[in-house]
Amino acid sequence: MNVNIDIKNTKAITSPEGNHVFAEGVILRKVSRFVTGTSEDGVIPVPCFYDVVTGKVLVELLPKELRAEFEGGSTDHSMD
Secondary structure: OOOOOOHHHOOOOOOOOOOOOEEEEEEEEEEOHHHHOOOOOEEEEEEEEEEOOOOOEOHHHOOHHHHHHHOOOOOOOOOO
């Protein structure tokens, strides 16, 4: 797919704090072995972008099913 897009016709994405620079990260989700049908729990990597200044995940680019979990802006999502 070859699409010509003029960069002047785009809109900047910023964090709620107004920052413009993001890094790519991964959110890891654990899947029960009963769901995967294997002898061990599985892990699903979910790509995400986060603000390099605050460390907050850019929620609007997450899958809709995960957005509520990250909307508070907290970066403390340790394993249960």
